Amino acid sequence: MTSLxxxxxxxxxxxxxxQRKALQFQPSLSRNRWNLFFTLLSAGFAGxxxxxxxxxxxxxxxxxxxxxxxxxxxQLPPAPGLExxxxxxxxxxxxxxxxxxxxxxxxxxxxxxxxxxxxxxSGPFAQFVRFGTNVLAGVPSIICGVFVYGLIVSTRVFAGxxxxxxxxxxxxxxxxxxxxxKTTDEALKLVxxxxxxxxLGVGASKFITITRITLPSAFSPIATGVVLAIARAxxxxxxxxxxxxxxPFWPEGLLNPIASMxxxxxxxxxMPYEAQISLAWAASFILxxxxxxxxxxxxxxxxxxxx
Amino acid sequence: xxxFALADxxxxxxxxxxxxxxxxxxxxxxxxxxSIVGLVLLGILLTVLSGSKEAIDAFGxxxxxxxxxxPVSEKYGAFTAIYGxxxxxxxALLIAVPxxxxxxxxxxxxxxxxxxxxxxxxxxxxxxxxPSVVLGLWAIFVMEPFLRPILEAVNQVxxxxxxxxxxxxxPGVAPAILILxxxxxxxxxxxxxxxxxxxxxxxxxAAYGIGTTRWGAIxxxxxxxxxxxxxxxxxxxxxxxxxxxxxxxMIIGNSTNFSWSxxxxxxxxxxxxxxxxGEADGIQVSALMYAALILMIxxxxxxxxxxxxxxxxxxxxx
Numbered sequence: 001m002t003s004l005x006x007x008x009x010x011x012x013x014x015x016x017x018x019q020r021k022a023l024q025f026q027p028s029l030s031r032n033r034w035n036l037f038f039t040l041l042s043a044g045f046a047g048x049x050x051x052x053x054x055x056x057x058x059x060x061x062x063x064x065x066x067x068x069x070x071x072x073x074x075q076l077p078p079a080p081g082l083e084x085x086x087x088x089x090x091x092x093x094x095x096x097x098x099x100x101x102x103x104x105x106x107x108x109x110x111x112x113x114x115x116x117x118x119x120x121x122s123g124p125f126a127q128f129v130r131f132g133t134n135v136l137a138g139v140p141s142i143i144c145g146v147f148v149y150g151l152i153v154s155t156r157v158f159a160g161x162x163x164x165x166x167x168x169x170x171x172x173x174x175x176x177x178x179x180x181x182k183t184t185d186e187a188l189k190l191v192x193x194x195x196x197x198x199x200l201g202v203g204a205s206k207f208i209t210i211t212r213i214t215l216p217s218a219f220s221p222i223a224t225g226v227v228l229a230i231a232r233a234x235x236x237x238x239x240x241x242x243x244x245x246x247x248p249f250w251p252e253g254l255l256n257p258i259a260s261m262x263x264x265x266x267x268x269x270x271m272p273y274e275a276q277i278s279l280a281w282a283a284s285f286i287l288x289x290x291x292x293x294x295x296x297x298x299x300x301x302x303x304x305x306x307x
Numbered sequence: 308x309x310x311f312a313l314a315d316x317x318x319x320x321x322x323x324x325x326x327x328x329x330x331x332x333x334x335x336x337x338x339x340x341x342s343i344v345g346l347v348l349l350g351i352l353l354t355v356l357s358g359s360k361e362a363i364d365a366f367g368x369x370x371x372x373x374x375x376x377x378p379v380s381e382k383y384g385a386f387t388a389i390y391g392x393x394x395x396x397x398x399a400l401l402i403a404v405p406x407x408x409x410x411x412x413x414x415x416x417x418x419x420x421x422x423x424x425x426x427x428x429x430x431x432x433x434x435x436x437x438p439s440v441v442l443g444l445w446a447i448f449v450m451e452p453f454l455r456p457i458l459e460a461v462n463q464v465x466x467x468x469x470x471x472x473x474x475x476x477x478p479g480v481a482p483a484i485l486i487l488x489x490x491x492x493x494x495x496x497x498x499x500x501x502x503x504x505x506x507x508x509x510x511x512x513a514a515y516g517i518g519t520t521r522w523g524a525i526x527x528x529x530x531x532x533x534x535x536x537x538x539x540x541x542x543x544x545x546x547x548x549x550x551x552x553x554x555x556x557m558i559i560g561n562s563t564n565f566s567w568s569x570x571x572x573x574x575x576x577x578x579x580x581x582x583x584x585g586e587a588d589g590i591q592v593s594a595l596m597y598a599a600l601i602l603m604i605x606x607x608x609x610x611x612x613x614x615x616x617x618x619x620x621x622x623x624x625x
Contacts, residue, residue, distance in 0.1 A: 031520050031523065032520065034520075034522060035520045035521055035522045035523075038522040038525075038526075039418060039521075039522070041409065042409040042410070042412050042413040042416075042418075043413055043418070044409075045405065045406045045409030045410050045413065046409070046410040046413040046414065046427060048406055049406055049407065049410040049431060049434075049492055049496060050427060050430045050431065050434075052434060052489045052492075053430050053431075053433060053434040053437070055445075055449070056434075056437060056441070056442060056445050059445055059448075059449055060441060060445070107340070108340050108343050109340075111336060111337045111339075111340030111341065112337070112340045112341035112343065112344060114337045115334075115337035115338055115340065115341040116341065118337075119334055119337060119338075125338075125341075125342075126341075128345065129341045129342070129344055129345065132344045132345050132348050133344055134610070134614055135348060135607065135610065135611070136344060136347065136348055138543075138546050138550075138606055138607070138609075138610030139348075139351065139550075139603065139606065139607075140549070140550025140551070140552065140577060140602060140603075140606055141550065141552060142550065142552040142577045142580050142581055142599075142602075143351060143355070143550070143599055143602065143603055144351075145580075145584075146354070146355060146358075146580060146584065146595075146596065146599045147350060147351040147354050147355070149584065150354035150355070150357075150358050150596070151350060151354055174347055177343075177344065177347065178344070181341075181344065193313060196313055197313065197316075200313075200316055200317060200320070205317075205322065205326045205329065205330050206317045206330045206333070206334075207326075207329045207330050207333045209317075210333070231436060232436070234438075235436075235437075235438025235439070235440070235441070236438070237438070237439070237440040237552075237553045238439075238552040238553055238577070238581060241581055241584075241585060242584050242585040245585075262438060262440045262553075265440045265441065265443075265444055266440050266443070266553060266556075266557065269443065269444045269447055269448075269557060270447075270557065277448075280444055281444070284440075284441045284444055287438055287441060288437060288438070288441055291436050291437070291438065292433060292436065295432070295433060295436045299429075
């Protein structure tokens with residue numbers, strides 16, 4: 001019976017070596033109060049962090065969404081001081097520039113990524129390319145604009161034209177390039193070597209192995225990265241304001257200035273006219289919806305990568 | 308183990324002439340495509356350097372310390388813009404780091420259900436996707452009018468401090484700092500979250516085992532273990548804040564007059580470029596290129612330092 005004594009003392013709270021109270025959670029202890037304080041603080045920080053997204057989304061969706069109409073999507077912007085009009089040229093322009101930039105950046109980026117992961121993973125040249133990719137990713141977007149301005153716009157290399165859609169697309173392609181290279185490099189590294197051995201075993205050449213085996217099996221992570229890069233490029237303004245410039249007319253070929261939604265928002269937001277400002281909100285709505293849809297699509301694509 | 312490397316296995320095989328040609332051609336093609344990155348970087352450097360040569364010869368290092376920006380008498384000094392770039396990005400960082408790291412902790416801890424945490428993480432990532440020009444539009448028409456009474460009150464109470472000495476009149480440095488906070492929060496949160504998740508759970512269990520509370524473990528064990536990754540993320544965010552253009556240009560007021568006050572309109576290098584580059588000519592273009600060169604050097608130093616921190620200081624948990 002004596003061996004049961006400690007157990008019994010635990011059951012009666014005020015006797016024995018352990019006081020039962022000490023084993024219970026006591027909210028009044030200073031450590032527990034600090035714990036609660038920090039928990040609430042971090043919850044508050046998370047709230048503050050998410051708040052801007054809700055506020056921005058709410059304003060853009062309500063203010064911009066209420067303006068959307070067929071006329072808005074198909075007409076040209078009005079002259080300053082006039083009412084009505086639309087942003088049809090800017091929507092078309094954004095699509096053209098982004099498409100053109102993708103056509104430049106995706107082949108170059110995927111090719112560079114293939115070199116990094118399939119041909120030279122650790123050579124000095126590959127290390128240099130990797131370092132360069134990281135540096136290029138950190139170059140401010142406005143500098144890309146300055147670069148293309150100095151290289152193409154001010155020198156008028158393209159048929160004597162200065163500002164052009166092509167120049168804008170090249171500036172955007174420079175921005176997209178590091179993302180595409182990095183995602184391709186990392187996606188190809190995830191492809192198990194057994195697949196490459198298997199391809200070799202059935203007699204495939206290196207070229208066939210890459211194009212038929214390795215690239216297709218890394219398709220979904222690469223596509224995720226590419227979609228994210230395109231979404232980011234579609235919203236970029238800084239590289240376009242002095243390369244593609246802006247145009248109040250429908251696109252006139254690739255060698256002339258072209259309208260885009262992001263530059264339209266920038267130009268119209270600082271105008272003192274109500275009609276222009278509401279067009280800026282409408283363009284924000286379309287741009288944000290397009291970019292968020294692309295982001296959600298990229299998340300959907302990345303689900304296949306894990307499976 | 309395999310007797311020879313995969314790359315050799317492909318090369319040592321007997322190949323027909325045409326197959327060899329295609330293989331080699333493809334290899335050369337990828338080398339050319341990979342070297343485009345280097346060419347672009349070199350091109351950016353050469354363009355900006357050659358463009359700024361005239362201004363470097365004319366103004367020298369005085370460009371960095373004088374604040375006159377006078378197209379009429381062609382005297383240029385970028386001190387206002389350099390000061391603006393540094394003060395806006397550093398103050399934005401000061402606000403965003405506690406907010407971002409706090410949010411990252413909240414998302415990685417099991418305080419609330421996993422679904423809610425994933426939703427919060429998704430929200431923060433989507434915030435990063437909103438174009439900066441849209442944030443600028445929002446800042447002009449929603450944030451700044453809301454903020455103005457608050458800033459006016461700050462001016463009335465703390466007006467004797469040089470930093471708050473002017474009456475706010477719309478666009479200014481303070482709203483620009485706040486919009487920068489919104490823009491860099493997602494970067495800091497995402498990278499801090501990744502670093503916190505990499506801390507092995509054994510560390511936390513050991514801390515709990517010797518009787519600490521949740522926040523005792525977080526502040527004294529988990530955060531110190533993740534600090535290198537978080538620092539790298541903070542440096543990346545600093546680089547982004549210094550180069551950020553559109554939202555800042557739209558809300559900072561673009562004044563080339565120097566003022567210590569955060570409530571007065573100001574300028575950053577990138578906002579100056581966005582604002583003036585299109586209409587500039589002569590030596591003003593060169594002066595702007597010089598400013599672009601300074602911005603490039605600043606962001607390059609910060610980014611290389613960030614990469615170095617992440618690579619050298621990161622604790623490797625296997």
